[in-house]
Amino acid sequence: MLSNTAVINALSPLPLPHEMREWDAQTISLGFPEVMLMENAGRAAFDVLRRALPNIADERVWLFMGGGGNGGDAACLARCLLDAGCRVLVSHIKALGMYRGGAAKHIRMAKAAGVVFAPLSRRIQDNAPAILVDGLLGTGFAGELRSPLRELVDLINTLAPSRFVLSLDIPSGLHGVTGRPSPVAVRADATVSFAAAKPGLVLPWAKHWTGRLHIRPVGIPAFVRSKAPCSARLLDGRCLACLPNILHDAYKNRFGHVLVIGGIPTYSGAAHLAALAALRAGAGLVTAAAPAISASAIRNSLREVMTLPLGEAGGKTWPTTLPVSLLELLARSDALVVGPGMGRTGDAAVFLTALLSLPKRPPAVFDADALRLLAERPDTLRTINERDILTPHPGEAAALLHADTADVQSDRQAALSSLCDLCPCAVVLKGAGTLVGQKGMPVLISPYDVPQLATAGAGDVLAGCLGALLACAGTHAPASLAAAALGVVLHALAGRVCANAFPARGNIAGEVADAIPIARAKAAQSAPDEEILPWPE
Template identity: 65%
Template sequence: MRSLAEFLELLPPLPLPAEMRAWDAAAVKLGLPEVLLMENAARAAFDVLRAYRPHLAGQTVWLFMGSGNNGGDAACLARHLLDAGARPLVLHTKALGAYKGVTAKHLRIARSVGVPFAPLARHDWQEPPDILVDGLLGTGFNGELRPTLRTIVERINQLVPSRFVLALDIPSGLNGTSGRPSPVAVRATATVSFAAAKPGLILPWARPWTGRLHVRAIGIPAVTRDACPCGAYLLDGRCLRALPGLPENSYKNSFGHALVLGGAPGLSGAAHLAARAALRAGAGLVTAAAPAAALADIKSGWPEIMTLALTGPGAHQWPDSVSEALQELCARCTALVAGPGMGRGEDAARFLEALLNLSQRPPTVFDADALMLLARRPALLEQLTERDILTPHPGEAAALLACSTSEIQAARPAALARLCSRCAGVVVLKGAGTLVGQSGAPLLVSPYDVPQLAMGGSGDVLAGCLGGLLARGDGADLPSLGVAGVGVALHALAGRLCAATWPERGNRASELADALPKVRTGLTYATTDQIRQEVLPWPE
């Protein structure tokens, strides 16, 4: 079995500000001078800037120098710009004699080689430069911008449409954890993040401020990063490397058996999509179990979807208990998907409770109506195991936490943490920038915002995809947190494949499901560069 630690090794880390400081401190403790790390950061920023502006000679550059280490990065970068023939001017926010530590060292070096400095408070903005470099605030910024800094940020943004703006590590005013402005942030053309991206930088809503994100190494050793693990990881196409190639001499049972429990009459499309996605995700066998009246619509012309009629008080209702036939099927299956189109009536609630009481229940994906039923009977959450996966969208998360959807969206990581504290299972908080978590485990953050996923049935496809991965032999070799992460990335990248055909939306959920097996064909693993085409840039 691939352990969670092995799975996380496939993913780029997303250190919080405090964790980044721990990396820096550990590197210095090893003997790497902090002045060298700042030199490396400035050189990395220079290389990114030169990629956009190869002809720097004669270009005027204003570098905004804050009071912290980002200010030191700006001062050091100014020296490289001067050597390249540019005309840099460092605009400092406090008296030069007040700078301390490594920032003061680079300030002195820059001044000694002829870099001009001027107080920002007395600067004349009448003749804007060709390039602006934002070194005002770093990733440690929290709270709200002071009025003076807010004014500076707003003046920088007035120049953005006609000037190139490079942010060092993070655009000033952007929260490195939430990715939200506080209340405004520099609108950078490009951002160079040092050593690793920070969680807020990769969230979709941060892009209007970060511009194109570049992550560049600055010499922090891998042993240092391993000794100071961070609490969040980037969940992009690289995680699909956790799935091995197809085994030789395989047959249908090699890839598991997924059981979909959903699709009450009138809601059968959801169960069909989940079953279809489970097949497209690679499950060897898929059975849908539902009230008898819904089965024909669940199959919907797909003979590959096997069915089991569940006999309730009526042909349209769920039974009050789990029949012997269903118990035997559950014992044979390697994964369940419960909830798509199940309905929210009392018959469905009683059936779900009976299902949770099974002694031999395989790993289960709880989605859609099953989540709403669990919200009505929260005590049932205690029966979930660490192998189970819950997939709430913000509205379902709000029901589970007895709060409003706006509260969920205002603090998504905190909402996810609360959900994880309620049960032992993995929780997938869906939406742009999907979050995946489990109590005691690191947070997985998806960078994707795919409009082609925003439609009815998309969540059913994700649930079925997760069920198919859980059912498969290679999926079962991963802990459920890893399976959930792989499924979220696979689902998002399938949406991006749909975007190639339907760039203005209009694709159906069934087409999203059918795109799932094509993703791995497009993401070959011969070289890292081929994967980078589908994900964010990373250290080179």
């Protein structure tokens, strides 16, 4: 059985800036000195730098020390580098006497050890060192980067192409939640994030600034992390360990029966792809219910799928009342996929309303045209329950929220929160950096950006994959968030499988569906820190 709790617990936390501060505060309240946490952070950064540049001895290193906690980390790192034989200079943005707490202690220790400090106003020589360390701003930075820090970030980026740049915790100027520059950010070759990654760091577009992302512990106890849980989690391949084991002595009914509802004559291919993906994702039985004229096309294109013609013989429209044959099939189905190629006509709307009015129906994935129909009739959203999944792309999300697509994309996490307020189901906000959420649950952030998924029909494949996972979830407890999370990861990793064969794109959606079982097998054979992760260590 799938479990929302098991999937969430399998995923790494992504603390927001205020949650990270709470972790630090609670750790210190337990008696762990702040200076020790900074020591651990500095040594972790040193380890990352030494692994990237093994022959670091005698190299010149320039560290930029900000006024906050990152300044203490930079001072500790400078001492470690000096001990390793490097020639070190620390440029600080405020007078050394103004530093407080753990940062002040590390500055005193570094100076005592022989580290050279100089105010930031010192002119930069033409022969800038080969290694630059960005310790200016931490994850709590918000707003717009202003002078003189903006000019300093621009300078680091000017020097960066011929130097190795390491950012401490986050590239300065990058927003810790959105992963966007404000309006500029340091372009690092590597970033070491302390204790946990932050939400903005794992979003696909942040890679332009973070470079290779390393996560290093600094001594935050597990007790603190469990007592102050995070509101976001990293949705990567580790959750696939929560997939139910394959029963070798089971028959097809044990793997679930998925009913795909969609596929008007001009869009029968959408229902075909959803049905194919449901089979590839492990469903034991799949039936496609479509207007009569489309059902034969779906049956002829995919022999393994059963079909149920609806409406008049040879008809192109949806029936206005649910026929007995469909009601009987619904009673035998474990999950529905509603919307691929359904159309947005009046008869489709009446049919969908009748389907939603049923007192008992299987859990459903609502996709594509079904989302547009729901957006036009907001009252129907009240019939969506916690066992269901909505899968809008940004345009469909905008329709559901009666907003502009640009508004959705400018703050995707806020858009997801608003979508979750509409109904209690799980919501998949598709696109690069797909977000999965449900009211009262952590936001799950997918780090994957796979160009091979930007092809017609890939959304139908995802819907079918989710339907298969819903079908195997069981009925003991709602598991729509778990099914949504697993499906998003399987879909992304299937796209990665396609990327091996089609590195310049050109794959089609059916090939993404065919890659789903391959992706699942590869994930089962891989260690957690190997290729199923976005940035392997």
